[in-house]
Amino acid sequence: MRDQKEIHYCNLPKMPEPAFDSPVGPMRMEAIIIMAKKWVNGTKLKYSFFERDSFFTPVTDASGNQSKLFWKGTNDEKEAVRNAFATWKSHEIGLEFEETDDHLEALIRIGFAKGEGSWSYVGRDAWDIPKEERTMNFGWDIVSDEDTILHEIGHAMGFPHEHQNPKAGIVWDEEAVYSALAAAPNFWSREQTFHNIIRKISPDDVQGSSWDPNSIMHYPFGANMIIAPPKYKDGLSPEDGLSNRDISWVKQFYPKIDKRTFVALKPFHSEIISINAGNQINLEFSPEESRYYTIRTFGNMDTVMVLSEVVNDENIYLSGDDDSGEDRNSVIKEKLLKGKKYVINIRLYYKTSAGDTCVMAY
Numbered sequence: 356m357r358d359q360k361e362i363h364y365c366n367l368p369k370m371p372e373p374a375f376d377s378p379v380g381p382m383r384m385e386a387i388i389i390m391a392k393k394w395v396n397g398t399k400l401k402y403s404f405f406e407r408d409s410f411f412t413p414v415t416d417a418s419g420n421q422s423k424l425f426w427k428g429t430n431d432e433k434e435a436v437r438n439a440f441a442t443w444k445s446h447e448i449g450l451e452f453e454e455t456d457d458h459l460e461a462l463i464r465i466g467f468a469k470g471e472g473s474w475s476y477v478g479r480d481a482w483d484i485p486k487e488e489r490t491m492n493f494g495w496d497i498v499s500d501e502d503t504i505l506h507e508i509g510h511a512m513g514f515p516h517e518h519q520n521p522k523a524g525i526v527w528d529e530e531a532v533y534s535a536l537a538a539a540p541n542f543w544s545r546e547q548t549f550h551n552i553i554r555k556i557s558p559d560d561v562q563g564s565s566w567d568p569n570s571i572m573h574y575p576f577g578a579n580m581i582i583a584p585p586k587y588k589d590g591l592s593p594e595d596g597l598s599n600r601d602i603s604w605v606k607q608f609y610p611k612i613d614k615r616t617f618v619a620l621k622p623f624h625s626e627i628i629s630i631n632a633g634n635q636i637n638l639e640f641s642p643e644e645s646r647y648y649t650i651r652t653f654g655n656m657d658t659v660m661v662l663s664e665v666v667n668d669e670n671i672y673l674s675g676d677d678d679s680g681e682d683r684n685s686v687i688k689e690k691l692l693k694g695k696k697y698v699i700n701i702r703l704y705y706k707t708s709a710g711d712t713c714v715m716a717y
């Protein structure tokens with residue numbers, strides 16, 4: 356069981372809430388929010404570590420003394436992170452992880468600045484972070500703390516905090532929570548505690564219909580922080596490692612990809628998209644001439660569409676579009692070359708009416 360005492364908590368960076376141009380009904384909103392931060396399945400998430408002393412956070416203490424919190428980690432720390440990526444991948448998911456020593460090509464950029472807390476951006480939010488900045492940090496020694504690493508990687512894959520699941524039905528002793536987190540080792544402001552614990556995630560931001568107190572995305576809590584359910588008055592300690600539901604959810608969002616199911620897309624030929632919300636269609640496209648192509652979805656639906664070039668069996672991202680919550684369709688325009696092979700992934704968030712939906716390249 357994860358220890359409740361002297362527990363360090365993960366402190367998520369704040370991102371703006373999604374805004375919608377036009378009124379979006381609750382069912383459609385729910386579908387969009389569940390999927391919004393998830394990656395298109397099959398994405399290779401490259402990760403990197405910061406190695407040089409030129410990467411650090413400058414700190415000034417109360418007396419005006421300046422120091423540096425270096426982002427680089429030890430070999431043992433880096434190995435612990437590699438092992439945690441391998442643990443997620445061992446469940447045969449469609450996402451791929453690969454280490455790169457070039458942080459400019461990494462989507463997940465990992466620092467080990469001690470004292471800055473452990474945190475990660477959630478899923479696709481990492482796209483918007485400048486390449487010279489971290490998207491994940493480990494603020495304490497995680498060499499024998501695999502659960503913290505699995506938790507932060509869970510955020511990087513797009514999973515939110517489970518203890519903020521409104522379906523959890525947790526009633527907090529809010530003042531006890533604020534004062535526990537204000538003390539060592541976290542020293543959180545009330546705002547940080549509210550953002551990471553008390554605040555209920557919108558009902559639709561969490562996956563699933565039930566609460567999983569053993570989820571890797573759930574914090575442990577000490578005694579007298581939870582008023583109800585009463586069984587957790589003495590504290591709540593999630594079991595070590597990934598829970599059964601963590602595994603079933605990651606496999607639902609990121610099932611193993613079978614390239615034999617890929618559909619060949621032909622120019623000017625519409626391909627019907629017959630998948631359920633949350634699922635993904637994968638298409639291959641081999642242009643017969645080199646020119647600009649427009650790839651567009653048709654029909655009333657919300658999708659995220661990603662175009663990649665296949666190089667040495669690896670999908671290299673070229674372009675993406677996300678039309679969720681908008682009255683338009685996903686569209687990508689790119690120059691594509693004869694002799695090259697491309698893959699188009701379309702994840703369906705929501706279908707707003709029953710008519711046909713399809714995709715075409717022209």
Ligand SMILES: [Zn+2]
Nearest residue numbers: 365366506516
């Ligand atoms: Zn967290």
